[in-house]
Every structure is written in structure tokens, then in C-alpha cells.
Amino acid sequence: MTSALHKRTLSTGYVDAWFCFTSDPRLTSAQQQYEAMLSPTELQQYQQLKHADNGWDYLVSRALLRTVLAEYCELAPEELEFQVNDFGKPELSNSSLASVIQFNTAHTSGLTVCVVTRDHAIGVDAECRAENPGILNVADDYFSSLELQALKSRAESEQLDYFYRYWTLKEAYIKARGEGLSVPLHDFSVVLGDDGEFVEFVGPQAESWDFRILCQNSAYTAALSMNAQIIGLNYFNSVPLGPQSEHTAADAFNNLSVVDSARRNRIG
Known part of the structure; x- marks a missing residue:
């Protein structure tokens, strides 16, 4: 063909x-x-x-x-x-x-x-931006205490953007690991800077992992993780x-x- x-x-x-x-x-x-x-x-x-x-x-x-x-x-x-x-x-x-x-x-x-x-190993996640503040409620179920504290410290107008950043970065890491949800989402953290970009990973073999936000605009957020x-x-x-x-x-x-x-x- x-x-x-x-x-x-x-x-x-x-x-x-x-x-x-x-x-x-x-x-x-x-x-x-x-x-x-x-x-x-x-x-x-x-x-x-x-x-x-x-x-x-x-x-x-x-x-x-x-x-x-x-x-x-x-x-x-x-x-x-x-x-x-x-x-x-x-x-x-x-x-x-x-x-x-x-x-x-x-x-x-x-x-x-x-x-x-x-x-x-590499992983990527992409999410369509649902302008629904109610989605923030799932953060308590999936984010680490460090991530939750950082998210809630943001201005209310910024929290949805940062939610999607954390979410896609965490999903990209899970996909790169290739072990599905056997990796507890509460057991690792991604740290973002004031500009919303990746700063640090707190988790197993942290020095071996790197992350990037690929995009965040009015429609989509996408991120990747690599070992x-x-x-x-x-x-x-x-x-x-x-x-x-x-x-x-x-x-x-x-x-x-x-x-x-x-x-x-x-x-x-």
C-alpha cells in the first residue's frame, strides 16, 4: 500500500x-x-x-x-x-x-x-481543557500532599491551569514507567516553579527522571516524562x-x- x-x-x-x-x-x-x-x-x-x-x-x-x-x-x-x-x-x-x-x-x-x-523510557499525556472548575475536586484523590499544598497556594484564577499541568505530568510519568496504576499517584510529586514549568521530581530514582510541559493553551495541556x-x-x-x-x-x-x-x- x-x-x-x-x-x-x-x-x-x-x-x-x-x-x-x-x-x-x-x-x-x-x-x-x-x-x-x-x-x-x-x-x-x-x-x-x-x-x-x-x-x-x-x-x-x-x-x-x-x-x-x-x-x-x-x-x-x-x-x-x-x-x-x-x-x-x-x-x-x-x-x-x-x-x-x-x-x-x-x-x-x-x-x-x-x-x-x-x-x-518515555511517556506523554494530553488533555482537552474542560473549563469546569469542578474537576479540581479530584485533586484530593490523585495528588500528593506536596502538590495539593502548591496547587491551593495558587490564585483561584490559576488553579485550573496548574491542575492540568500537574495531572498531565503525573500521567506522563505513569505511562513512562509502564506499570499502570500499580504506581500510587500519591507516592511521588512534581514541583512547578512560579512560571508553571517543571522544577523538580520527588519520587523513586528522582535523579533519573526529567519532565516537560509540551503545551498549555486554551484548548489543551500536554506533558512528557523521560527516564x-x-x-x-x-x-x-x-x-x-x-x-x-x-x-x-x-x-x-x-x-x-x-x-x-x-x-x-x-x-x-
């Missing part, structure tokens, strides 16, 4: 963060090609989700993952095979680079994200099997500028 794309290389400590807005009108013409990429298990999941009105987000997320990973492997998107560990974390299973390429994905309403690095120092981040918008564009940290995840930027700064 498709051939493998040009091979990208990765350097230890660097992360490529790929994102796609599922409302992008450029996606619709490739729907059948995306469906043809899916494994039987993915296709079954897709068919189930179509009845729940979130099948499209799932389809685009799998297409993004497959086309992105194909750029780091010597395989076409539809040839990639995955396995999951006991807690459901996916890994490549049929690439000679399976032990080298580390990746994780997240998708939320309207947005899918895939992060790729080498050698070290090594994050030396650099690259941001790419991708329409699977279509155009790609590189972004700065400041303009990444801005849905209004993606199409125009892709026309100006196309890389694929």
Missing part, C-alpha cells in the same frame, strides 16, 4: 514530539488508507469506537503513530507490529530497532500526540501520509496556525 518513508535518526536525550489535530480537513481524503494500515486488533477497536463517536480520533492516532514510527524504522506503516507489556504499554515487536526506539502516544478530543526518543535528561525537543505537525511542518515550542499545538505553517515550512 505504501512504502517506508525516509529514515530519521535519533540522538540520546532528544525527543521528537509529533502532533495532529483530528479536525484538520486535510485528513479526510486519506481515511481509507488509514483504515488499511490497521492491524486486525486495531480494526476491531476502531469499529467499536465508531459507534461511540470517537472512532475518528482513534483512527488518526493510529495512523499518526504508524507513519511516524515508519520514519525511524526500515518498515512501511502497515508493516509495523506491536506488543504490549502486562500493563498495556505498547512496544515495537518486529523492527530491528525495537529495543532502541522508545515511544508513547496520547489522544484526547481533537488532538493526538506521539513522542519518540531512543534508549530511554533520562531531556536535552532537546523538536516539534512536528503531521498529516499522516501528507504534509509535515516543524514548529517552535511557542507555536506548536496552535490549531489556528497549523495549516498556514505547513504551507510555509513543509518538510515532507
